[in-house]
Amino acid sequence: MPRRFQQNIGLLILSAVLLWSASSKSNGVDGFLMLAKTRVKVFNYLEHHQDLILHCRSEDDDLQPHRIGYGEHFEWSFRVNFFGRTQYYCSFQWPGAALKWFDIYIGWRDDKLCDTCLWGIWEDRPCMLNTTDYLGHCFEYNRS
Secondary structure, three states: OOHHHHHHHHHHHHHHHHHHHHOOOOOHHHHHHHOOOEEEEEEEOOOOOOOEEEEEEEOOOEEEEEEEOOOOEEEEEEOOOOOOOOEEEEEEEOOOOOOEEEEEEEHHHHOOOOOEEEEEEOOOOEEEEEEOOEEEEEOOOOOO
16 A cells, blocks of 8 residues: 555544534543433422422433432433434423423433533423533423
8 A cells, every 4th residue: 555545544533533522521531432321310309299200201202201309319320422413302291281201311402511401390491500500501391
């Protein structure tokens, strides 16, 4: 193989590795080559201290329904795909309320915001939390 061709292939591989690792979370070895895991924690903050039934899914994963008591949480972790298209949506239900749902993790929206994404669920809104007790940015539930 000609030397110039070998150099070009080497530069191409190095460029691809650098671009790939730069788009991932930079937290040490786990952040290299998109090996970093993202964690999502969803807390039940229903005002009447009711149990929350949470059912989260992605295109590839069904996390099954979970009953969460007031002040408790459910969590899971995953790796964001290369194109940042990872998305999890959850349905929420509690006594006396219609089923609600929300896109709890959207790669393009959340990947740069958090390695551990914290969410609080209230009757009228889901909110991304900066810490477990600070109300951050709130959203409306998705419309059916």
